Amino acid sequence: MHATTHALLVIDVQNDFCPGGALxxxxxxxxxxxxxxxxxxxxxxxxxxxxxxxxxxSFASTHPGRAPLAMxxxxxxxxxxxxxxxxxxxxxAAFHPALETDRxxxxxxxxxxxxxxxxxxxxxxxxxxPTGLDGYLRSRGIDQLTMVGLATDxxxxxxxxxxxxxxxGVRVAQDLCRAIDLDGSLAAAQTAMxxxxxxxx
Numbered sequence: 223m224h225a226t227t228h229a230l231l232v233i234d235v236q237n238d239f240c241p242g243g244a245l246x247x248x249x250x251x252x253x254x255x256x257x258x259x260x261x262x263x264x265x266x267x268x269x270x271x272x273x274x275x276x277x278x279x280s281f282a283s284t285h286p287g288r289a290p291l292a293m294x295x296x297x298x299x300x301x302x303x304x305x306x307x308x309x310x311x312x313x314x315a316a317f318h319p320a321l322e323t324d325r326x327x328x329x330x331x332x333x334x335x336x337x338x339x340x341x342x343x344x345x346x347x348x349x350x351x352p353t354g355l356d357g358y359l360r361s362r363g364i365d366q367l368t369m370v371g372l373a374t375d376x377x378x379x380x381x382x383x384x385x386x387x388x389x390x391g392v393r394v395a396q397d398l399c400r401a402i403d404l405d406g407s408l409a410a411a412q413t414a415m416x417x418x419x420x421x422x423x
Contacts, residue, residue: 229266229364231343231385232257233371233378235321236272238307238314240372245307247373247400251318257370257398258322266327266364268355270343270377272308273315273331280339281306291404298348301339302404308333330355342380344388356388366391370398379411386418393421 235257237243240250261267274280282290282303290305308315317323330353332340340346343355359367367390369378378399385392394415401408415422 223262224264224368225366226265227364228264228366228368229268229359229362230261230264231367231369231371231381232261232267232269232321232326233343233369233381234270234272234308234373235318235371236308236314237316237318238272240318243307244305244314247402249400250372251320253370253398253400254318254320258320258325260368260370260395260398261322261325264368266362267325268328268330268343268358269317269321269323269326270330270332270371270381271315271317272333272340272377273310274308274333275336276306276309277336278306278309278333278339279337280304280333296338296347298338301347310334328355328358341377342384343377344381344384347380359390365389366393368393368395370395372400374399374401375403375407375411379415382415382420383418386415386420391421392419393423395423397423 239247282288288303292303338346338348382392382394
């Protein structure tokens with residue numbers, strides 16, 4: 223069992239990011255059983271859940287003539303346009319049915335602002351609007367995080383970078399993550415995480 227100051231952060235293990243989902247990450251469902259087993263090693267388990275309103279600005283469907291995975295510039299910077307995914311209240315937004323959600327001390331929902339996407343568990347993509355996770359962790363005396371989930375190169379990466387910048391010790395268990403790897407995004411994410419002091423295990 224890890225110290226009570228060390229939490230497990232399980233990122234976006236949801237149906238739409240698993241095979242058969244709207245934005246399936248290859249092998250996304252293969253990590254669920256091992257994540258469940260790992261939960262037993264932590265006193266605190268936190269889950270994140272992508273939770274978009276219908277018609278979210280990051281959906282390609284809200285940009286006529288734009289295809290999924292195209293890049294656009296939003297007021298807060300570059301944005302990948304995604305297929306509609308993790309729409310609030312849909313089966314796709316639900317956690318993978320095998321994920322042991324009862325172990326969660328906290329569930330952080332993100333991406334609810336229709337105008338701003340949100341990859342990180344800590345901030346929306348404007349890099350300034352907080353989710354409240356930082357305050358929760360500090361109030362619990364937690365200063366070390368192990369991260370697992372989907373996808374390595376987007377939500378895990380952004381969460382790890384933000385956590386490191388906020389002063390947390392961060393370890394990413396890569397064997398319990400899966401990546402989209404869009405035009406080299408996995409290698410770029412690994413480089414960025416190492417540069418911020420994140421341990422890639």
